[in-house]
Amino acid sequence: MTYLLHRQINHDYPLAVAGQREYLFDADGKRYIDASGGAAVSCLGHQHPEVIAAMQKQMATLCYAHTGFFTTAVAEELGEELIRHAPHGLSHVYLVSGGSEAVEAALKLARQYFVERGETQRRRFIARRQSYHGNTLGALGVGGNALRRAQFAPLLTESHYIDPCYEYRYREPGETPEQYGQRAADQLEAKLIELGPESVIGFVAEPVVGATLGAVPPAPGYFRRIREICDRYGILLILDEVMCGMGRTGSLHACEQEGIAPDLMTVAKGLGGGYAPVGATFVGANIYDTIAKGSRVFQHGHTYIGHPLACAAALTVQRIVRRDNLLDNVRERGAQLMQRLQARFADHPHVGDIRGRGLFQGIELVADREQKLPFEAKWKIHASIKTEALARGLIVYPMGGTLDGSIGDHVLLAPPFIAGADTIDAIVERLGEAVDAAIAAAGQAKAAPSASVPAILANA
Numbered sequence: 001m002t003y004l005l006h007r008q009i010n011h012d013y014p015l016a017v018a019g020q021r022e023y024l025f026d027a028d029g030k031r032y033i034d035a036s037g038g039a040a041v042s043c044l045g046h047q048h049p050e051v052i053a054a055m056q057k058q059m060a061t062l063c064y065a066h067t068g069f070f071t072t073a074v075a076e077e078l079g080e081e082l083i084r085h086a087p088h089g090l091s092h093v094y095l096v097s098g099g100s101e102a103v104e105a106a107l108k109l110a111r112q113y114f115v116e117r118g119e120t121q122r123r124r125f126i127a128r129r130q131s132y133h134g135n136t137l138g139a140l141g142v143g144g145n146a147l148r149r150a151q152f153a154p155l156l157t158e159s160h161y162i163d164p165c166y167e168y169r170y171r172e173p174g175e176t177p178e179q180y181g182q183r184a185a186d187q188l189e190a191k192l193i194e195l196g197p198e199s200v201i202g203f204v205a206e207p208v209v210g211a212t213l214g215a216v217p218p219a220p221g222y223f224r225r226i227r228e229i230c231d232r233y234g235i236l237l238i239l240d241e242v243m244c245g246m247g248r249t250g251s252l253h254a255c256e257q258e259g260i261a262p263d264l265m266t267v268a269k270g271l272g273g274g275y276a277p278v279g280a281t282f283v284g285a286n287i288y289d290t291i292a293k294g295s296r297v298f299q300h301g302h303t304y305i306g307h308p309l310a311c312a313a314a315l316t317v318q319r320i321v322r323r324d325n326l327l328d329n330v331r332e333r334g335a336q337l338m339q340r341l342q343a344r345f346a347d348h349p350h351v352g353d354i355r356g357r358g359l360f361q362g363i364e365l366v367a368d369r370e371q372k373l374p375f376e377a378k379w380k381i382h383a384s385i386k387t388e389a390l391a392r393g394l395i396v397y398p399m400g401g402t403l404d405g406s407i408g409d410h411v412l413l414a415p416p417f418i419a420g421a422d423t424i425d426a427i428v429e430r431l432g433e434a435v436d437a438a439i440a441a442a443g444q445a446k447a448a449p450s451a452s453v454p455a456i457l458a459n460a
Contacts, residue, residue: 014390019046022416022423024395032390033415035427036397040210040243040360040414043270043326044317051275051316058312067306074311081318082280087253087261091285094298095278095306099242099268100134102279103204106264107138108300110201110236113287116294119198125157126191126235127204128164130405132212133240142204145212147405160195162187164209165218168353168364169372169403181219189229202236202263203229207254210243211399214362214410215355217249223258236263236287242279243360246270247321247417250331250358257357263287273317278310326417333419334358340428350439359417364402365409365435367449374408375442376450377401382409384438394430407450411435 006013015027022045024032034042044051058074065072075095082093094109096102107125114122127133131144140149141156144164149156163170163184171180188203207223209216230237239262244254246267251257253265264287268279291298304310321327338354338361345351345363352366365382367375375381382398389396402408415427 021045021047022419030393032393032395033423033427033430034395035413035415035431036395037269037414037416038274038395039269039397040248040412041269041274043247043417044273044320045416045418046274048273048275048317048320050320051273051313054312054316055275055309058309062308064308066303068301072306072308072311074308074315075306078311078315078318081315082282085252085322086282087255087265089261089263089284089286090265090282092283092288094281094283095311096268096280096302097277097304097307097310098279099240099266100136100139101302101305102242102266102268102281103134103139103142103240104136105281105300106238106266107142107201107204109281109283109287109291109298110238110264112295112299113236113290114201116290121199122201123158124195124200125159125202125204126188126195126200127159127161128209129161130164130166130212130402131204131206131209131240133204133206134242145401145405147401150405160191162191164213164216165222166209166213166216167219168216168355171219177219178221181222182225184219185222185225185229188226189233192229192233192235197233197235200233200235202238204238204240206240206242206244207258208244208249208357208360210360211397211412213402214364214399214412215357215360216362217355217357218258223255223260227260230263236284238262238264238266240266242266242268243414244357246318247327247330248358248360248414249356250327250334252327254357271317272310272314275313275317276307276310277304278307278314321417329419330358330417333415333421333424334361336421336424337361337413337415337428340424344428344432345435348435351435356413359413359415359419362410362412363435365411365439371449373449374403377407379442381438381442382411384441385409385411385434388434388437389431392430392433394427394434396431396434 017027018025079093125142127142129144133139133143142159144161165184263284265282272278341354353364382400386398397412402410
């Protein structure tokens with residue numbers, strides 16, 4: 001009997017009772033490798049003693065002070081820490097309690113920026129299909145996941161979409177990755193011309209697409225071209241690094257690897273490593289200055305923004321990542337993870353693509369590898385892999401609807417930054433067993449490929 005409204009009703013969840021480094025333990029004493037960090041959250045693993053000590057110290061002095069009345073030393077320190085290492089042009093941070101809140105704040109800041117400039121006609125956002133930016137109504141409104149949006153569509157704000165930058169599905173035969181990146185980015189310019197650029201606030205995108213596509217990186221040059229288009233038409237570039245940021249891809253910010261800086265950027269997850277709910281919206285100097293010289297009030301706020309306990313956790317997590325040179329380990333273990341995935345799955349008849357950066361990688365499952373045809377949605381291959389992985393003491397992040405929100409399956413991996421070589425080997429070994437078991441079960445049930453992929457791509 002439970003009095004909780006769980007994500008999945010009538011599902012028998014194991015009871016988590018303890019964590020230690022890269023492991024979680026349930027009430028039966030079973031140990032799981034947390035190979036996805038929950039949802040790419042637990043960058044330092046579980047129960048790091050220094051983070052716990054910092055939180056206890058903060059609790060002993062001040063647990064809460066409303067930001068309408070006070071600032072706190074720990075919030076100011078966190079802000080300084082984040083901006084000191086931020087992409088060029090980002091001058092301030094707005095501290096929130098998670099990724100969806102960070103995106104909501106970015107959308108509101110973007111709109112208010114133009115209102116205070118007298119450009120009140122700007123009301124539209126452009127994003128990408130098969131993107132995910134959060135589950136609150138504003139964030140869901142700009143997100144491009146058709147399945148998540150469907151039942152709430154009448155409540156969502158106006159947004160417009162272009163294709164994702166998704167080489168495995170969209171790059172044409174004979175086209176170089178650079179040519180494809182240019183073509184994919186040019187869709188933004190075409191959409192701006194279609195809508196009228198004077199009506200558009202900004203373009204929202206994940207530098208490396210997370211949950212909805214499974215660690216899909218951009219093609220070479222894609223984001224440089226996007227940045228040029230945003231500048232040419234006077235719209236804001238809003239990067240969502242909630243999942244792929246704060247070191248996950250091997251650089252502190254994923255956009256560093258693209259050679260660009262955004263106007264607004266959101267982070268969460270790895271910011272606090274799961275020790276407390278925390279996120280942040282990075283604000284460009286031009287946006288900050290416009291509001292500071294205008295109304296001087298950001299018309300937004302939540303009760304728990306800048307929470308001292310969350311700030312203490314995030315500040316300590318970030319200092320440990322820097323002090324212990326953990327991004328070096330992300331790159332080293334990330335290279336190992338890619339090598340091991342290639343060795344295990346490169347010739348697998350039902351793995352169509354292996355992709356990602358750093359400790360943020362994924363595989364895409366297909367029923368027909370030559371034609372890249374996914375399994376029919378009814379077989380729920382991703383759910384079967386999750387079940388088989390858990391049975392083997394492995395936590396991964398599988399999702400369905402990779403192509404259009406309905407069909408397609410992938411598995412996302414996001415191990416902690418502290419992972420060692422043996423842990424990476426064990427992750428891939430157990431994942432291989434889980435994938436094979438899930439597909440064998442589907443084969444016994446005569447799972448068939450979906451034939452609708454060409455139509456989906458043609459109508460995108």
